[in-house]
Amino acid sequence: MAINQEFIGRTYPPTEIYSVGREKIREFASALGDTSPCYFDVESARALGYPDLIAPPTFAIVFTMQAGGQVIHDPELALDYTRVVHGEQRFVQHRPIFAGDEITSTVSVDSIRTAAGNDMITVKAEVHASNGELVSTVYSLLVSRGVGEAS
């Protein structure tokens, strides 16, 4: 079932605050097998000019994927979330995410299109620090595979 184009621009309430912790950054970097000192050692991060540990470029997925759940589970969009797969991902970093950031994400429907029987919906998350600074903008393309496709 094609998603109604009227949902483009639909915006959801900002999420609860996500507190970016040093240990979470270290855990996430370790899970990527990445030993870059600026993810683990505060002095190394400061030597690069940052106030604290910085998060890896894909770290925002930790809280934006959850925020995007607002779209996937929106009853008015009526997405069949059992058929949703992750098609593309894009991170625009206005600045790195730092340990100590208090983050909120505001999610909106950026675009909707249908191709080969699949609904493709791009979810945009604007990630703000507690002072209102836009830290990153994160785009996730979700593909809802059409019923009746061969595969």
Add this chain to the structure above:
Amino acid sequence: MTLVSFSQVHVGWELPAQEFTFTRADLIRYAGASGDFNIIHWNERVAQAVGLPSVIAHGMLTMGTVIRVVTDWLGDPGKVVEYSARFTRPIPVPDTDEGASIKVSAKITGLLENNQAVVTISAIHNEVTVLAKTVATVQLAP
């Protein structure tokens, strides 16, 4: 640590290639760290029931790993100002000590204003491209 200078690079400049390996333990660790507990990344029975050869790596694990070719070269991961990828083929991760490996290379495909460069990344598993349109924009020193 010496940061890469914009003046020393050109379109076609190749970054040092790397090879990465994913084992089942890596998938479990990434699931925990990222909060993505989708069952197809850790349960062989369910993965096969939905038509996959075995459990598959998280697309975001692959995306988060291959950028290391760029961040290791930069010496400062905070200089990645934009990063995007398309998830084209899954990476099945067998229940072996060796796991699944990906060969990652990258080269500069564009130069922008303000000392920024566009890096295009290639990620190959078993001769197949697993991520397409994998592109990072990086801020270089003048």
